[in-house]
Amino acid sequence: xxxxxxxxxxxxxxxxxxxxxxxxxxxxxxxxxxxxxxxxxxxxxxxxxxxxxxxxxxxxxxxxxxxxxxxxxxxxxxxxxxxxxxxxxxxxxxxxxxxxxxxxxxxxxxxxxxxxxxxxxxxxxxxxxxxxxxxxxxxxxxxxxxxxxxxxxxxxxxxxxxxxxxxxxxxxxxxxxxxxxxxxxxxxxxxxxxxxxxxxxxxxxxxxxxxxxxxxxxxxxxxxxxxxxxxxxxxxxxxxxxxxxxxxxxxxxxxxxxxxxxxxxxxxxxxxxxxxxxxxxxxxxxxxxxxxxxxxxxxxxxxxxxxxxxxxxxxxxxxxxxxxxxxxxxxxxxxxxxxxxxxxxxxxxxxxxxxxxxxxxxxxxxxxxxxxxxxxxxxxxxxxxxxxxxxxxxxxxxxxxxxxxxxxxxxxxxxxxxxxxxxxxxxxxxxxxxxxxxxxxxxxxxxxxxxxxxxxxxxxxxxxxxxxxxxxxxxxxxxxxxxxxxxxxxxxxxxxxxxxxxxxxxxxxxxxxxxxxxxxxxxxxxxxxxxxxxxxxxxxxxxxxxxxxxxxxxxxxxxxxxxxxxxxxxxxxxxxxxxxxxxxxxxxxxxxxxxxxxxxxxxxxxxxxxxxxxxxxxxxxxxxxxxxxxxxxxxxxxxxxxxxxxxxxxxxxxxxxxxxxxxxxxxxxxxxxxxxxxxxxxxxxxxxxxxxxxxxxxxxxxxxxxxxxxxxxxxxxxxxxxxxxxxxxxxxxxxxxxxxxxxxxxxxxxxxxxxxxxxxxxxxxxxxxxxxxxxxxxxxxxxxxxxxxxxxxxxxxxxxxxxxxxxxxxxxxxxxxxxxxxxxxxxxxxxxxxxxxxxxxxxxxxxxxxxxxxxxxxxxxxxxxxxxxxxxxxxxxxxxxxxxxxxxxxxxxxxxxxxxxxxx
Numbered sequence: 001x002x003x004x005x006x007x008x009x010x011x012x013x014x015x016x017x018x019x020x021x022x023x024x025x026x027x028x029x030x031x032x033x034x035x036x037x038x039x040x041x042x043x044x045x046x047x048x049x050x051x052x053x054x055x056x057x058x059x060x061x062x063x064x065x066x067x068x069x070x071x072x073x074x075x076x077x078x079x080x081x082x083x084x085x086x087x088x089x090x091x092x093x094x095x096x097x098x099x100x101x102x103x104x105x106x107x108x109x110x111x112x113x114x115x116x117x118x119x120x121x122x123x124x125x126x127x128x129x130x131x132x133x134x135x136x137x138x139x140x141x142x143x144x145x146x147x148x149x150x151x152x153x154x155x156x157x158x159x160x161x162x163x164x165x166x167x168x169x170x171x172x173x174x175x176x177x178x179x180x181x182x183x184x185x186x187x188x189x190x191x192x193x194x195x196x197x198x199x200x201x202x203x204x205x206x207x208x209x210x211x212x213x214x215x216x217x218x219x220x221x222x223x224x225x226x227x228x229x230x231x232x233x234x235x236x237x238x239x240x241x242x243x244x245x246x247x248x249x250x251x252x253x254x255x256x257x258x259x260x261x262x263x264x265x266x267x268x269x270x271x272x273x274x275x276x277x278x279x280x281x282x283x284x285x286x287x288x289x290x291x292x293x294x295x296x297x298x299x300x301x302x303x304x305x306x307x308x309x310x311x312x313x314x315x316x317x318x319x320x321x322x323x324x325x326x327x328x329x330x331x332x333x334x335x336x337x338x339x340x341x342x343x344x345x346x347x348x349x350x351x352x353x354x355x356x357x358x359x360x361x362x363x364x365x366x367x368x369x370x371x372x373x374x375x376x377x378x379x380x381x382x383x384x385x386x387x388x389x390x391x392x393x394x395x396x397x398x399x400x401x402x403x404x405x406x407x408x409x410x411x412x413x414x415x416x417x418x419x420x421x422x423x424x425x426x427x428x429x430x431x432x433x434x435x436x437x438x439x440x441x442x443x444x445x446x447x448x449x450x451x452x453x454x455x456x457x458x459x460x461x462x463x464x465x466x467x468x469x470x471x472x473x474x475x476x477x478x479x480x481x482x483x484x485x486x487x488x489x490x491x492x493x494x495x496x497x498x499x500x501x502x503x504x505x506x507x508x509x510x511x512x513x514x515x516x517x518x519x520x521x522x523x524x525x526x527x528x529x530x531x532x533x534x535x536x537x538x539x540x541x542x543x544x545x546x547x548x549x550x551x552x553x554x555x556x557x558x559x560x561x562x563x564x565x566x567x568x569x570x571x572x573x574x575x576x577x578x579x580x581x582x583x584x585x586x587x588x589x590x591x592x593x594x595x596x597x598x599x600x601x602x603x604x605x606x607x608x609x610x611x612x613x614x615x616x617x618x619x620x621x622x623x624x625x626x627x628x629x630x631x632x633x634x635x636x637x638x639x640x641x642x643x644x645x646x647x648x649x650x651x652x653x654x655x656x657x658x659x660x661x662x663x664x665x666x667x668x669x670x671x672x673x674x675x676x677x678x679x680x681x682x683x684x685x686x687x688x689x690x691x692x693x694x695x696x697x698x699x700x701x702x703x704x705x706x707x708x709x710x711x712x713x714x715x716x717x718x719x720x721x722x723x724x725x726x727x728x729x730x731x732x733x734x735x736x737x738x739x740x741x742x743x744x745x746x747x748x749x750x751x752x753x754x755x756x757x758x759x760x761x762x763x764x765x766x767x768x769x770x771x772x773x774x775x776x777x778x779x780x781x782x783x784x785x786x787x788x789x790x791x792x793x794x795x796x797x798x799x800x801x802x803x804x805x806x807x808x809x810x811x812x813x814x815x816x817x818x819x820x821x822x823x824x825x826x827x828x829x830x831x832x833x834x835x836x837x838x839x840x841x842x843x844x845x846x847x848x849x850x851x852x853x854x855x856x857x858x859x860x861x862x863x864x865x866x867x868x869x870x871x872x873x874x875x876x877x878x879x880x881x882x883x884x885x886x887x888x889x890x891x892x893x894x895x896x897x898x899x900x901x902x903x904x
Contacts, residue, residue, distance in 0.1 A: 022170050022227045023207040024200040030170050030225060034154040038172060038225070041138030041156045050152035057151040057167055057229035059239045075110060101733045135166045138223075155226040159211070161219050168233040169211040169224035171195050176220035176447045178415075179211060182346055183643040184234065185567040185619075189354070189512060190218040190415060192447075203592060203617050204234065205567050214644060219415060238620050241648035242670060259701075259768055263301070266712075274716045288719075301704040307741055308697060311748030315693040322685040323676040325660065331672035333697065334655045336690025337636045338560055339761045341683065342626060342653070344641040345566035345576055347662040348680060350542040352642075354416040356424040357511060358539035360502055361389035362484040370543070373427035384428040389483040391428070393536040396518045398425035398432040399439065400456045400467035405432075417514065417540055421469075424538075439465055445528055453478075455528045464524045468517045472503045472537055475515035479534040488533060502537060510575025511539035541575070548580045551681035558687060559760030565615045565623055567592075567645060573616040583613045592618040598625040623649035634765060640683070642667050657683060684757070692752035694762070699825050700747040702773045707740050707818045709781030714788050714814065724802075726792045726810035731867055734857070739815050739850045743822040746846035750836050780824060783890060787883040788814045794879055804870040809880060811869065812854070816884035819850055824891040828898045832888075 019025045019033065031038055042050070075084075087102040134145045136158040143158060148166035151157070157169060159177065171177065177193040185205040194208055204212075211217075211224050213233040230236055271292050278288040315332040319325070326332055346352050359366040359375070367376045374381045375390065384390040398421065403414025405422050412419045422432055439460035447454040453470030468475065481488040482495055489495070506513055517532040555562050564582055566573050570589045577583040590612045596605055606629055615626065623639070627649055630637045639646070639653035642663035647670040650656030658671035659678040668674050675682045711732055718726045769777070791813035795801040801809065822843055826835035837843055857863045872880070 021200045023202065023210045024197050026197060027170060027172055027195055027225075030227070034225065034227075036154040036156065036225065038156055038223075039138075040141040042152070042154050043140055047139060047150075047152055047155065050154060051150060054152055054229055056149040058149050059231060059236055071110070075106070101730055101737075135163075136160075151226055151229055153226050153229060157224050157226060159217055159222045159224055161217050161221065163217045165211045165213055165215050165217070167213050167226045168228040168235075170227050171209045171211060172223040172225055174220065174222040177217065177222040178219045179215050180218045181205065181212060181215045182352075184212055184215055184238075184645050185643075189417070193220075193222065201593075204619055205617060235644065238644060238648060241620055241624065242651055270712055270716060274719050277720045301701075301708050301736065301740075304701065304704055304744075307700055307704070307744040307748060310745050311693060311696060311700070314749065315689055319673075319686050319689050322689070323660075323679070323682050324686045324689075325674040325676060326672065331655050333690055333693050334636065335638070335673070335683075335686045336688075336692070336694045337761055338638045338655065338687060338690070339635045340561045340563065340630045341555060341638045341640065342563050342565045342623070342630075342649070343639075343680065344643070344646055345564055345568055345573060346542065347642045347659055347678065348640050349548050349564065349576055349580055349582075350544055352542060352662050354420045354512070354540050355543055356420045356538055357541045357543070358506065359390060359393055359424075359536055360506070360539070361393060361536035362482050362489065363389055366390055368424050368427070370423070375428060384430075385486075386430075388486050389535055391430070392483055392518070393516045393538065394425040394428045394430045395435065396467040396516050396535060397421040397469060397514075397538065398430050398435055399441070399458060399465075400454055400469045400516075400518075401432060417512065420540055421514075421538065451529065453529060457524070457528065460520070464521050466519050466521065466528050466532075468529065468532055469514050472499070472513050472515040475517050475532065475534070476500070478529045478532045479517060480531050482534045483536070491534065499534070499537070506537065506539045508571055508575075509539070510569075510572040511541050512572075514538050514540070541572075544576055544580045545680065547679060547681045551679070551684055552581050554681070554684045554757065555687075558684070558757045560687070561613075563613055563615070563626075565618050565626060565649075567618055568616060570616040573614050577614045588612075589614040589616050591616050592622050595622050595625070598628060601629075620645050620648050624652050627652050634763075636761070638683070640680070642678075646670075688752070688757050691756050691759075691761075693748075695752065695756075696748045696750055698768060698773060699750065700744040701768060702776055703747055703822060703825050704736075704740055704744050705769070706777045706780035706784070707821065708736070709777055710784035710788065710814065710818070711735070713781060713785035714792075714810070717785070717789060718792065723789075723792060724796065724806050726788065726807060727814070728807060728868060731807065731811050734867060735811075735815055735818065738853055740818060742846040742850055743819060743843065746840065746842040747822060747825055747837070749842045750840050753836070780821060780887065780891075783887045784814065784817045784821060787817055787886050791879060791883050795876070799873075799876060801876075804868045805872065807868065808870045808872060809876050811867075812872070812877075813880045813883050815850075815854055816880060817887055819847055820885055820888045822847070823888055828895050829902075831895075832892050 019029070022030055036042055084106070087099050087106070091099040135148050135151060136143055136145055137151070138144075138156045138158065139146075151167045155167075156172065157166075159165075159169075165179070171193050172195065174193050174195060178190040179193060180190050191205075191208060193211065197209055198207055210227075213228075213235040228234075228236075231240065275288050275292050279285070312332045316326040319332065343349060355370045356368050359368065364377055366382065368374075369376060375384060376382070382390070384394055386392075386395065401414075401418045401421060403418035403422055404412065405419065405426065406412040412422075425432065436458075439458040441456050442459050442464075443457040445453075445455040445457075447470070451470070452474040453468055455466055455468045458465040458467065476491075476496065476499060479491045481491050482499075503513055515537050516535045518535065519532055521531075552562050562582055564573060564577050570591050574583070574589045577589075583589075590609070592615070595609065595615075595618070601609070609626065609629055610633060615622075618626075623646070627637050627639060631654070636655075637653045638655045638657055639649045640657040640659075641647075641650055642659035644667065646658075646667050650658060650667060650670040650672075655673060656671035657673045657675060658667040660668065660674045660676040661678045663674070663678075673683075673686065711727060714726050715732075718724065788810055792806060792810045795806045795809040823832060823835075823837060826832075826837045830836065832838060857867060858869060863869075
């Protein structure tokens with residue numbers, strides 16, 4: 001953690017820097033290297049010089065992308081280039097209407113993309129909000145309040161409970177100082193701070209002599225010297241990781257890009273073949289250019305971006321009703337492809353709230369049910385008695401306590417473990433206020449990091465009652481006897497071994513432990529921690545959320561692997577993983593210190609890391625490495641989290657999922673999906689919706705491309721056969737943007753079948769259109785083009801039509817065939833009249849709307865003239881309608897054959 005200027009454009013300076021690991025060096029050496037007197041602090045001149053050198057104590061703000069650049073990016077697409085070329089050709093040959101129509105298509109698509117992309121991630125702004133505070137420092141021998149941005153390395157800060165730390169600092173003095181570092185490290189409990197250095201290899205969560213920027217002081221007072229500011233802090237390091245962790249393109253974006261490339265080659269090849277064939281056949285050059293423009297327009301599904309965006313937006317609204325807020329449209333579909341979920345523990349799998357879970361006394365182990373407020377012994381409810389061991393535990397736990405329970409809807413205040421003790425004591429009938437009324441407090445010995453105990457003295461029936469709590473190993477050193485029922489027994493060597501074993505067993509179950517002890521004495525001057533009676537051990541845990549086991553089971557049923565990645569202790573992580581069904585006793589936990597840097601991992605190391613289900617004591621860089629490992633294996637990775645330390649991983653994952661209730665602003669801004677109820681089960685609802693959306697995107701893409709292929713075949717075959725041009729470019733545009741879009745969007749609203757979550761996720765490498773979809777596109781395109789060319793032939797050779805009358809008959813046959821074609825977009829096992837498509841009211845509404853538009857186009861003179869539509873005789877309309885339903889009839893006949901074969 002070498003001090004360097006926060007301006008990364010300047011090289012780091014090593015002169016006057018603190019050691020690489022200030023937490024591993026004695027505080028006297030820190031002051032010597034920083035050249036600061038701890039009693040006087042920095043001088044004003046020296047502070048100004050250091051501010052000039054190191055820059056303000058602020059996180060770097062990522063420059064917002066220029067709005068014009070974002071707009072121009074919407075036109076950087078191969079499909080757009082083709083449309084631009086088609087527009088240029090139309091303008092060159094005087095086809096003004098076609099030119100305007102193509103330009104309108106370009107503007108519509110650009111507007112949709114621009115509005116979506118302008119919703120940029122605001123992660124850096126959220127990180128900066130953590131620094132806009134004042135801090136008390138000692139300068140020139142006087143304590144002054146300065147803006148956090150003016151802090152410099154070497155400043156001696158005065159710390160008090162409730163402060164938010166404005167820079168990374170080395171603790172100089174500590175009076176029961178503790179900090180909440182859960183947002184930075186994932187550690188669910190406040191961390192006690194001391195001045196003692198730790199080993200250089202100590203992980204971030206265990207650096208007990210350091211205070212970190214952005215973390216809050218939960219208790220005590222002290223002083224600390226600033227060792228890093230701005231981008232050189234741990235929070236700054238995470239900020240840099242967020243910047244560098246560019247989000248992966250979603251599977252849908254990658255598949256649509258691949259599809260675009262295929263369409264480009266298809267357009268170029270078909271256009272070239274038709275144009276060359278026509279010229280060789282002696283066709284008119286202007287006609288060939290007009291045909292080329294028509295083919296280019298026909299090959300490009302102009303409505304696809306619009307329909308895809310609308311379908312994703314609808315999915316976003318549906319997810320919002322299930323408490324899942326989507327930040328980016330592409331994330332809607334990505335959820336359906338998710339194969340691995342890397343999840344944080346604190347606040348995601350657990351409630352992020354400490355509860356007293358177990359009370360062990362000499363007479364047995366009691367379980368506390370926080371939901372019912374009852375105590376259970378061997379599964380049977382018991383009521384703690386005041387003069388027996390369980391009652392003594394609860395009484396002393398309530399007396400030796402500085403927290404307060406919230407009443408009338410107010411939040412409880414104080415240390416989480418002390419709040420948990422008060423809740424358990426209150427449930428057992430030991431209300432702290434009533435206890436203090438009968439045994440008022442006369443003195444307090446605050447918790448000390450050296451003794452690791454706390455004591456309060458009370459005047460009770462003319463005697464001194466001493467209530468003590470602390471770390472079990474510290475309390476046991478001062479115990480002389482043990483409460484046993486309503487009596488006591490000596491605390492001999494066997495008893496010490498017994499209670500040491502009890503503590504070991506409870507710790508292995510992931511519980512945090514406190515020993516409760518006390519004594520009653522007539523000598524008010526006797527040392528408080530001598531001659532204590534042990535009443536019992538209380539085990540605490542941050543319990544799993546009530547719905548988490550079912551959600552993990554649903555994830556497995558859906559073929560999704562769930563992996564816990566936490567900064568908490570290994571024992572705690574293992575216990576929670578087993579409790580929620582994420583792992584069993586045979587699955588080992590992998591600690592961050594055992595993970596090699598990504599670049600140093602062998603193939604065996606990477607396979608082992610991918611197979612692990614529980615990771616503990618993991619830092620932000622290691623979370624990024626785990627995401628990268630799974631992504632390189634072809635997995636689609638979702639990452640859940642709620643802390644500042646989760647932000648880089650949330651941004652790097654294919655989809656980042658943040659908690660909306662308990663999550664930090666930084667985590668929410670870095671994520672693609674925010675859960676308003678913090679429920680892991682909500683992710684499974686979102687996965688179901690994502691799979692439905694992908695199925696529907698594949699459905700309407702097949703629909704649109706089969707319609708476009710039919711247009712290509714119609715124009716290409718007609719030109720190469722010497723037939724009149726059956727469709728004009730503007731007519732094709734009209735079909736692609738009007739009559740195709742509404743049925744396609746209706747297909748995006750079709751409901752999923754009941755087994756959508758019983759199927760495994762689709763392979764991430766699977767294209768949006770697989771072999772089966774391309775076969776369907778070709779088959780449907782050929783049938784629709786065949787009936788349209790039949791209408792063309794009837795118009796020319798049977799009815800003797802010419803000019804616009806021929807194209808009009810072809811246009812309406814194709815338009816109606818494409819409308820009825822929406823009913824072909826159903827599963828082979830579904831019957832025509834009972835399929836999800838047929839039962840969808842939006843499909844019928846879209847068909848009615850398109851029929852109305854076609855009627856207006858035929859009856860409104862200006863539109864009819866622009867589209868060059870001629871009036872058709874009645875017999876022509878019978879042919880148009882009859883031929884248009886042929887594709888649906890043939891599809892139903894084929895479906896009957898398939899169902900019969902499968903039945904046999």
